[in-house]
Amino acid sequence: MNDEQAPAHTAAEPVPVLEAVDVTVRYPVHRARGESVHALENASLRLIPGRTVALVGESGSGKSTFARTLALAQKPTSGSILLNGKPASAQGRRARRDYARRVQMVLQDPFASLNPLHRVRYLLERPLRLHGSVTGREDLEQRLRALLERVRLTPPERFLDAFPHELSGGQRQRVAIARALAVQPEVLLGDELVSMLDVSIRLEILNLLATLRDEEHLAMLYITHDIAGARYFADEIAVMYAGEIVEYGSAEDVTQTPAHPYTRLLLDSTPDPDRMEFLAGRTNREDGEPDAATDDYGEPPDLVHPPSGCRFHPRCPLARAACRTESPPHVQVTDRHWARCVLLVEPGDGASRDTTTAEVTQ
Numbered sequence: 001m002n003d004e005q006a007p008a009h010t011a012a013e014p015v016p017v018l019e020a021v022d023v024t025v026r027y028p029v030h031r032a033r034g035e036s037v038h039a040l041e042n043a044s045l046r047l048i049p050g051r052t053v054a055l056v057g058e059s060g061s062g063k064s065t066f067a068r069t070l071a072l073a074q075k076p077t078s079g080s081i082l083l084n085g086k087p088a089s090a091q092g093r094r095a096r097r098d099y100a101r102r103v104q105m106v107l108q109d110p111f112a113s114l115n116p117l118h119r120v121r122y123l124l125e126r127p128l129r130l131h132g133s134v135t136g137r138e139d140l141e142q143r144l145r146a147l148l149e150r151v152r153l154t155p156p157e158r159f160l161d162a163f164p165h166e167l168s169g170g171q172r173q174r175v176a177i178a179r180a181l182a183v184q185p186e187v188l189l190g191d192e193l194v195s196m197l198d199v200s201i202r203l204e205i206l207n208l209l210a211t212l213r214d215e216e217h218l219a220m221l222y223i224t225h226d227i228a229g230a231r232y233f234a235d236e237i238a239v240m241y242a243g244e245i246v247e248y249g250s251a252e253d254v255t256q257t258p259a260h261p262y263t264r265l266l267l268d269s270t271p272d273p274d275r276m277e278f279l280a281g282r283t284n285r286e287d288g289e290p291d292a293a294t295d296d297y298g299e300p301p302d303l304v305h306p307p308s309g310c311r312f313h314p315r316c317p318l319a320r321a322a323c324r325t326e327s328p329p330h331v332q333v334t335d336r337h338w339a340r341c342v343l344l345v346e347p348g349d350g351a352s353r354d355t356t357t358a359e360v361t362q
Ligand code: SF4
Pocket: 260, 261, 262, 310, 311, 312, 313, 316, 317, 318, 319, 320, 323, 328, 340, 341, 342, 343
């Protein structure tokens, strides 16, 4: 395992329930030419009970591939997934069902993920019967009501016999979350699960998830392109670019003292009053506005032929000649905050941190 890619695992630290270790995923696209999509590259992540890691990046950065791999819906090309420290397996129906019970995924579009032909009652009854120990009609009825109450769909009788199309987007997403909770999972993987909702509803759903995480001690992965929302909701943030995790740390550290130029660009596109001081401090312009170069930073790279050296170099406003050919070093910014960028050891314009204590690993 590449220990530098995840925070140090000490005796005092809770044991992760789900862990990805150096996971690489490649999708073959042209076997004769030996071409494949380099979707995920040596990605490591630990999910701890009662904590949330946000996986942040733009579309096509590999976030969903990572989530699908953690859910064992995608086989890694190399690397491993550990559940409670043991290699996870989906070999055979029983192992698959057991894993799906413990690791649940909630998708972006609740309308697509809920069968429109079935009432809420059926949608929740099914996982309860498949994975639970329902003892009879009365017990089932009680569990259904309790599930809807847990996701704040009250009174439950108002929702139990509704079809998905009769519910609002937020209510549908609550049903999707209730369905995931029905099997009493240990891990919840949320793939852009609020991005299709109205802004006013997003906060309600994130608050609900935070309450469920705390009350039920769930380990959560929150996948999003919205770094501001991630700061609000997550304990740690992993920033992903072109299939690689380029920065990792506490939500506070990553958003308040971002170490990687890509994280800075993500933050620049998200207005946040708390960060105005940081932005003013790093600009090179006399009028205090962010550099123009950061306002338009081009398209994501082709992952069939990913850029050499640092994958971010074609878009990086601070790139140097060496960035085109050399892999960026892994730099430990603080105990629990690292990033991969040459500027952290050889600062230039825009690199603001003190590098005297940097711990570097190639
Ligand atoms: Fe930019 Fe070079 Fe750092 Fe990559 S290694 S983020 S190209 S400065």
